Amino acid sequence: MFLTRLSSPFAQLLVTNVFFSLLLGVPLSVSCPQRCQCTDHSGAMAVLCSSRHLEEIPQDIPKDAVYLKLDANKITKIPNNAFKHLNHLEELDLSRNAIEKIDMAAFKGVADGLQMLDLSNNHIQSIPKEALVKLNAKIRLSNNPWHCECTLQEVLWEVKLDPESVNEITCQTSVREEYVGKPLVQILDSGVNFCNIRQKTTDIAMFITMFGWFTMVITYVVYYVRHNQEDARKHLEYLKSLPSTQVPKETISTIL
Known part of the structure; x- marks a missing residue:
């Protein structure tokens, strides 16, 4: 009834926004991303964008968001810098997406306050160590098609993993075939060091390269010597074919 007394369409729209803001418990100053819902969760801003068919991270997430x-x-x-303006963020849920690539500075700006980061159930095969090492949050990395090698091992050494999901980080591919399908933590606990494996592989490659060069040099030397011997033999036979009066003995002795 109150709305019908307002003659201005702008005034009607303003009152409508006030009504729904009060209903949802959202301050009027908050601009919520399209297709998302912003609510007050125990005095903290919660931005809910679950199952909204988003293909990229919204640009207009409220800077006072605590839960995303x-x-x-x-x-x-x-x-890079996808969340740099979210200084109050404590929980970030990115699970069950199709994430394949995470840039080095992807979580820059949220390192200090972030308490939980969920990257489980994505398509992540590898992740740069620099993207996670400065985070104090518990991190879920389970159910991704990980490639187990030195870089991933270094990530696990540096970050704080969620203990409830740590055994679900398995190797879909690996630098060693026998580790495929096994939990990464179990492999590392058995004493395996992927960084040593990489060093050994590099050493073997260098040895093979050096051996190849050495073989080429030896082959060239042998070819050079044999070629010169053949030329010398032909020259000697030529000299012997000449009349003896024309071939000084000193020349033959030098050749021999």
């Missing part, structure tokens, strides 16, 4: 749920979307990449 982007799970169950179609996000494929976390670019």
Whole structure:
């Protein structure tokens, strides 16, 4: 009834926004990303963007967001500085997406306050160590098609993994075939060091390269000597074929 007394369409729209803001418990100053819902969760801003068919991270997430749920979307990449303005962020859920690539500075700006980061159930095969090492948050990396090698091992050494999901980090591919399908933590606990494996592989490659060069040099020397011997033999036979009066003995002795 109150709305019908307002003659201005702008005034009607303003009152409508006030009504829904009060209903949802959201301050009027908050601009919520399209297709997302912003609510007050125990006095903290929660931005809920779950299952909204998002293909990238929204640009207009409120800077006072404390909880951000982007799970169950179609996000494929976390670019640099994607969350740099979210200084109050404590929980970030990126699970059940199609994430394949995470840039080195993807989580720059949220390192200090972030308490939980969920990257489980994505398409991540590798991740730069620099993207996670400065985070104090518990991190979930389970159910991704990980390639187990030195870089991933270094990531696990540096970050704080969520203990409930640590055994679900398995090797879909690996530098060694026998580790495929096994939990990475179990492999590392058995004493395997992927960084040593990489060093040994590099050493073997260098040895093979050096051996190849050495073989080429030896082959060239042998060819050179044999070629000169053949030329010398032909020259000697030529000299012997000449009349003896024309071939000084000193020349033959020098050749021999």
